[in-house]
Amino acid sequence: MITIFPDILILLFPFVMLSLKLFLKVSLKTQENFAVGYFLVVFVTLNFILLGQNHFYLSNWKIDSFGIFMREIFVLSSLLAISLSHNYFNSSVSLKPKLLNFSEFSASVGFAAFGGIVVVSANDLLTLFIGLELATIPMYALVAWNKRDSEGTEAAIKFILTGSVATAFELFGFSYLYGFSGFITFPEITNAVATAQVSPLLWISLLFIISGIGFKMTLFPFHLWAPDIYEGAPTPVTAILSVTSKAVAITFLTVLVLGPLHSVQKEISPFLALLAGATLFVGNLGALSQSKLRRFMAFSSISQAGYILIALLGNTPNAKYSIVYYLFLYTFSNYLAFFIFSVVGKNQAETFSALRGLSEKNKFLAISLLIALMSLAGIPPLAGFFGKLQIFTTAAENGHFFLILFAVLNNVLALYYYIQVLKSAWIDKPEKEIALSIPTKQKIIILILTLSVLLLGFLPFLSNNLSIAFL
Amino acid sequence: MIFNIPFSDILFYIVAVFMIFAALLAVVSKNILRNAIFLIATFIGTAVLYLMLQAEFMAMAQIMLYVGGVVVFIIFAILLTSRLGEDYLSTPKSQKIGALFLAMTFLAITLNFLIQNSNLLKNVSNATPADSSLSAYGIRLLSYAPDGFLLPFEIISILLFMTLVIAITIAKKDDKEEK
Numbered sequence: 006m007i008t009i010f011p012d013i014l015i016l017l018f019p020f021v022m023l024s025l026k027l028f029l030k031v032s033l034k035t036q037e038n039f040a041v042g043y044f045l046v047v048f049v050t051l052n053f054i055l056l057g058q059n060h061f062y063l064s065n066w067k068i069d070s071f072g073i074f075m076r077e078i079f080v081l082s083s084l085l086a087i088s089l090s091h092n093y094f095n096s097s098v099s100l101k102p103k104l105l106n107f108s109e110f111s112a113s114v115g116f117a118a119f120g121g122i123v124v125v126s127a128n129d130l131l132t133l134f135i136g137l138e139l140a141t142i143p144m145y146a147l148v149a150w151n152k153r154d155s156e157g158t159e160a161a162i163k164f165i166l167t168g169s170v171a172t173a174f175e176l177f178g179f180s181y182l183y184g185f186s187g188f189i190t191f192p193e194i195t196n197a198v199a200t201a202q203v204s205p206l207l208w209i210s211l212l213f214i215i216s217g218i219g220f221k222m223t224l225f226p227f228h229l230w231a232p233d234i235y236e237g238a239p240t241p242v243t244a245i246l247s248v249t250s251k252a253v254a255i256t257f258l259t260v261l262v263l264g265p266l267h268s269v270q271k272e273i274s275p276f277l278a279l280l281a282g283a284t285l286f287v288g289n290l291g292a293l294s295q296s297k298l299r300r301f302m303a304f305s306s307i308s309q310a311g312y313i314l315i316a317l318l319g320n321t322p323n324a325k326y327s328i329v330y331y332l333f334l335y336t337f338s339n340y341l342a343f344f345i346f347s348v349v350g351k352n353q354a355e356t357f358s359a360l361r362g363l364s365e366k367n368k369f370l371a372i373s374l375l376i377a378l379m380s381l382a383g384i385p386p387l388a389g390f391f392g393k394l395q396i397f398t399t400a401a402e403n404g405h406f407f408l409i410l411f412a413v414l415n416n417v418l419a420l421y422y423y424i425q426v427l428k429s430a431w432i433d434k435p436e437k438e439i440a441l442s443i444p445t446k447q448k449i450i451i452l453i454l455t456l457s458v459l460l461l462g463f464l465p466f467l468s469n470n471l472s473i474a475f476l
Numbered sequence: 477m478i479f480n481i482p483f484s485d486i487l488f489y490i491v492a493v494f495m496i497f498a499a500l501l502a503v504v505s506k507n508i509l510r511n512a513i514f515l516i517a518t519f520i521g522t523a524v525l526y527l528m529l530q531a532e533f534m535a536m537a538q539i540m541l542y543v544g545g546v547v548v549f550i551i552f553a554i555l556l557t558s559r560l561g562e563d564y565l566s567t568p569k570s571q572k573i574g575a576l577f578l579a580m581t582f583l584a585i586t587l588n589f590l591i592q593n594s595n596l597l598k599n600v601s602n603a604t605p606a607d608s609s610l611s612a613y614g615i616r617l618l619s620y621a622p623d624g625f626l627l628p629f630e631i632i633s634i635l636l637f638m639t640l641v642i643a644i645t646i647a648k649k650d651d652k653e654e655k
Contacts, residue, residue: 019638064620065620106645106650109645113638116634116638119634132627132631135628136631138635139635143642146642146643149646190623205585205589209582
């Protein structure tokens with residue numbers, strides 16, 4: 006019974022948050038503490054679920070180990086996003102007006118997390134699609150949350166227009182998959198795909214599905230929306246977009262490619278490998294010439310999406326293992342970077358020059374930034390390195406050595422631009438003095454995240470749990 | 477002999493030709509208002525096809541949702557947007573050629589599939605009219621058997637609720653007290 010309990014808790018969360026504001030009229034501070042506490046409780050509950058078992062509720066609600074880990078990632082990401090948004094609701098940050106309507110904000114974050122859970126629990130195409138929409142539609146609104154900031158509104162309009170086209174593509178792809186197999190439930194589609202192998206209808210369907218999801222995951226030809234929207238959105242929303250949104254998209258692809266389409270994985274992997282390689286390269290090239298921090302993080306997360314996609318080329322247990330592992334470490338490193346950017350950008354625009362002189366003003370922040378970015382770049386003792394290592398090992402199983410070589414060479418390119426950021430923080434002298442103050446709560450979270458990034462790679466908690474579940 | 481052909485076949489071809497023409501006009505016509513009207517004609521043709529397949533519910537949903545909802549919405553949007561209905565749309569030639577090429581590719585692939593699996597055309601479905609009746613739909617929507625749709629049905633209600641909440645939040649004026 007405990008297996009389904011966290012799902013129900015997350016489903017109830019938005020309703021509780023809305024009633025806190027509507028009926029109980031509690032203060033903003035209480036709402037924030039409640040939301041953070043609620044997600045912490047859900048996260049702890051998730052850790053009590055026994056791994057390595059498959060449960061089905063109402064015949065079609067599937068809960069397996071992969072699902073439980075993905076739930077943990079969605080909940081963790083929502084928890085961190087809500088803590089990150091604390092400053093933005095209490096004062097104006099980086100020269101923009103402060104955000105309003107916290108309870109609706111956290112409700113949307115909760116809905117997006119539930120959407121991710123629906124995607125990972127789905128056992129038919131219809132539920133899968135609705136889950137994806139449930140995770141995407143709140144993002145459109147969240148990007149526009151700062152109504153008094155015209156950049157955010159512009160970004161949201163761009164996002165919703167391009168996003169709905171992508172959704173239409175996906176649905177069209179699904180219609181071909183349905184027409185090809187005659188069913189929308191996964192076991193029947195698995196059978197149909199296994200008996201027919203590759204047919205032209207399946208190729209059309211895959212083309213459209215991958216184009217649609219490629220948009221949401223910011224894969225190469227469909228990535229151009231990301232920089233504009235990451236820059237226009239409020240920083241906590243950018244963080245959610247780069248973690249939750251990407252995690253939902255990769256879950257969606259994993260559920261399809263390692264599920265019903267498993268028997269044609271060999272045939273589609275050259276296509277996926279090409280996409281992954283191109284995405285890596287384009288993300289890295291784009292990041293080289295940025296001067297704004299959120300735009301830079303957009304390109305950095307595009308190239309990270311390329312790395313995650315490489316994991317899909319491996320065999321089932323290892324591929325899921327490395328996707329979950331990488332996503333965990335990516336969540337920690339990415340949020341750490343965003344927390345630091347938000348502290349630095351408290352009283353100024355979030356640009357590279359805002360970071361100047363950070364090492365003199367605050368050693369703690371400068372060291373945390375060093376750890377976050379080196380982890381994203383994949384430097385050995387840090388978490389990011391182990392994630393990449395795991396992904397490359399998985400892809401090597403099926404002999405994608407050329408792609409791995411290409412990805413490793415790209416890492417060198419990535420190191421260059423991550424070091425550019427660190428150069429601003431450690432070497433460049435500040436142009437003008439702007440005071441830097443860290444609230445105690447932020448300091449504690451940054452400390453916890455720094456320690457996680459530093460230690461999770463070689464401490465056995467995460468990897469032991471994962472091996473119990475998958476290997 | 478023409479008299480040996482069942483009447484339903486003749487009706488099918490009439491509807492099909494009508495739909496193809498309406499669809500072509502919906503794309504080719506340069507006035508956006510006319511495009512919308514021809515789109516309605518195409519959707520009504522689809523509804524007739526559903527009726528001929530004895531799927532009354534689908535036919536009804538098709539007319540209510542697409543003709544009654546979506547296209548009327550489009551027409552309202554066109555008429556309320558100043559001058560959008562008056563201008564003639566023009567598409568660059570390169571786009572037209574690209575679109576034609578894509579459409580032909582899809583047609584070729586679909587035809588190829590249908591020719592390879594020609595038994596699909598001959599197979600008579602063993603579904604009875606009762607399967608597509610309104611009560612059968614209702615029962616399947618709320619059934620939690622493996623082929624039931626309880627989960628998506630309920631999740632859609634959450635999706636709609638969420639969309640309402642965030643749309644109102646984005647559209648409403650902010651309270652003074654929070655500033």
